[in-house]
Amino acid sequence: MNDLIAGVFVIAEATNPGLWGSFVNFLANVLRLINNITNNYGLSVVMFTILMRLLLLPLDLKSKASTKKMGELQPLIEEINKKYKYDAEKRNRKIAELYQKHGVNPLGGCLPLLIQIPIIFAMFAALRQISSMELGSFLIDAIKHHDPSIVPVLDEVIKAVESSSAIRQKMVDIIPQLFIRTNLSIVDKMKEIAGEENVSLILEAIRNISNEEIYNFLNAQYGSYRFLWIKNIWIADSPIVSIVGRPIDLFSGQWNGLFILPVLAGVTSYYQTKLANVSTANQQTGSFTAIFPILSVWFTAMYTAAFGVYWVTNNVFQIVQQIIYNRTNSPKGEGVKS
Numbered sequence: 001m002n003d004l005i006a007g008v009f010v011i012a013e014a015t016n017p018g019l020w021g022s023f024v025n026f027l028a029n030v031l032r033l034i035n036n037i038t039n040n041y042g043l044s045v046v047m048f049t050i051l052m053r054l055l056l057l058p059l060d061l062k063s064k065a066s067t068k069k070m071g072e073l074q075p076l077i078e079e080i081n082k083k084y085k086y087d088a089e090k091r092n093r094k095i096a097e098l099y100q101k102h103g104v105n106p107l108g109g110c111l112p113l114l115i116q117i118p119i120i121f122a123m124f125a126a127l128r129q130i131s132s133m134e135l136g137s138f139l140i141d142a143i144k145h146h147d148p149s150i151v152p153v154l155d156e157v158i159k160a161v162e163s164s165s166a167i168r169q170k171m172v173d174i175i176p177q178l179f180i181r182t183n184l185s186i187v188d189k190m191k192e193i194a195g196e197e198n199v200s201l202i203l204e205a206i207r208n209i210s211n212e213e214i215y216n217f218l219n220a221q222y223g224s225y226r227f228l229w230i231k232n233i234w235i236a237d238s239p240i241v242s243i244v245g246r247p248i249d250l251f252s253g254q255w256n257g258l259f260i261l262p263v264l265a266g267v268t269s270y271y272q273t274k275l276a277n278v279s280t281a282n283q284q285t286g287s288f289t290a291i292f293p294i295l296s297v298w299f300t301a302m303y304t305a306a307f308g309v310y311w312v313t314n315n316v317f318q319i320v321q322q323i324i325y326n327r328t329n330s331p332k333g334e335g336v337k338s
Helices: 002-008 019-038 041-083 088-101 111-146 148-162 171-180 185-194 196-208 211-221 260-279 286-302 305-328
Strands: none
Touching: 019 041, 019 111, 041 088, 041 111, 041 305, 111 148, 111 171, 111 196, 111 211, 111 305, 148 171, 148 185, 148 196, 171 185, 171 196, 185 196, 260 286, 260 305, 286 305
């Protein structure tokens, strides 16, 4: 299912060179730089998200101001629509004159949001890029720690796989999949390229590594992955998977999370969209207010906890921003005059 979620953000992948890949790499490097200071990826994601929201704040405020102005003009627009119901040309001209008189751009509320979309997708891609690298590197180190004698074999397989054009994945992407399931189709290709005996030795080592051993290794070497109740931020916040994504019994002691982030994502998404709708007097988005929180729960439950931390932090920031904006821009009792 994680592969399905990753497919949703395929347009945000940063594996190809170019301006887009450079931008995603830049954001990923910013997050890594923050983590060098905090030494905790969960806290780093929170700080990274707040930083990005502050940078996007001018666009947000411009969009809200334009939307608010459009809402204030809505009664006058409705009057024009009624008055010139059967004269479309004159109706459109009068509405255009109204916009011009009050200095309103009908697209003013959309353009700032459209500018933000690629930035948000780049943030998703940066989180995915770091998630893949960190989790894969951690598990490769765990294999070497479990059986030091396998290090030469593992290094040889990594070199063979990553230099082959037949397999278009890096070992940091493949290894996490093998910890969950070893009967993948890509295993046969790996055996052809790196040798059946070498690959079999690695698979056997993976099968012999217990969740408890990995958990002890995580605590000893990768403390920056822990955040609040989450044991490994690069795995979903879920009570039914271990810290490497292996299925486990519900609420067993090997859980990676407690499903708190998805719940928080749903609640904050609902409140954030409801606040935004009230502030714009929008009564036609009830279905979106209901569906978006459900999608939020689904995405944050199936993707990494780092993504859930980003999502919840982003929602909380926008809720606080919207509350402050509503209070500082409350109606003064004056309507817009035509």
